[in-house]
Amino acid sequence: xxxxxxxxxxxxxxxxxxxxxxxxxxxxxxxxxxxxxxxxxxxxxxxxxxxxxxxxxxxxxxxxxxxxxxxxxxxxxxxxxxxxxxxxxxxxxxxxxxxxxxxxxxxx
DNA sequence: GCGCTGACGCGAT
DNA sequence: CATCGCGCCAGCG
Numbered sequence: 001x002x003x004x005x006x007x008x009x010x011x012x013x014x015x016x017x018x019x020x021x022x023x024x025x026x027x028x029x030x031x032x033x034x035x036x037x038x039x040x041x042x043x044x045x046x047x048x049x050x051x052x053x054x055x056x057x058x059x060x061x062x063x064x065x066x067x068x069x070x071x072x073x074x075x076x077x078x079x080x081x082x083x084x085x086x087x088x089x090x091x092x093x094x095x096x097x098x099x100x101x102x103x104x105x106x107x108x
Numbered sequence: 109g110c111g112c113t114g115a116c117g118c119g120a121t
Numbered sequence: 122c123a124t125c126g127c128g129c130c131a132g133c134g
Contacts, residue, residue: 001131024116037116038130045115057115065115072115113132121125 001042005033009043016056019083021092023060041065055079062092 008031015030016022022030024044025037033039037060044054055076059065066073068090077087086093 025118028116035117035129038114039116041115042131054115059115060117076115110134112134114130116129118127119125121123 001039005031005036005039006043008032009040010047010049010052012040013044013052013054013057016053018053018056019085021056021058021062021080021085024057024065025060027057056083058092064090064092 009027012027012030013022016027023037024040025035028034028036028040031040040057044052044057047054057065064073064076066076073090077090080087080092
């Protein structure tokens with residue numbers, strides 16, 4: 001695989017601040033690789049750096065990518081909770097996704 | 109080279 | 122919501 005692309009993906013992951021999350025696709029985009037979420041996932045799977053905040057990466061729907069109940073699933077939940085991220089039913093309770101159009105345009 | 113399998117995503121149903 | 126279909130693509134038989 002392209003080592004350069006991998007480095008950019010890792011950089012994008014490291015760029016996610018504690019307490020916040022990003023989707024695989026989002027990471028890929030930030031790495032200049034639109035439409036390559038799967039690659040981002042693969043890179044994380046291969047990664048060995050313990051300092052990498054891989055737990056801040058989720059699916060675009062805000063769900064943990066691992067099967068519920070798995071060890072990794074649990075691990076990720078713990079780490080996120082530690083950073084103050086709210087989680088409910090395996091779904092991340094991230095930034096309130098602005099319900100109405102007015103909110104999206106004018107804010108709260 | 110071929111088919112299958114994913115730490116994926118998005119629009120349609 | 123939950124599912125399906127399709128696009129995407131690196132590994133591994």
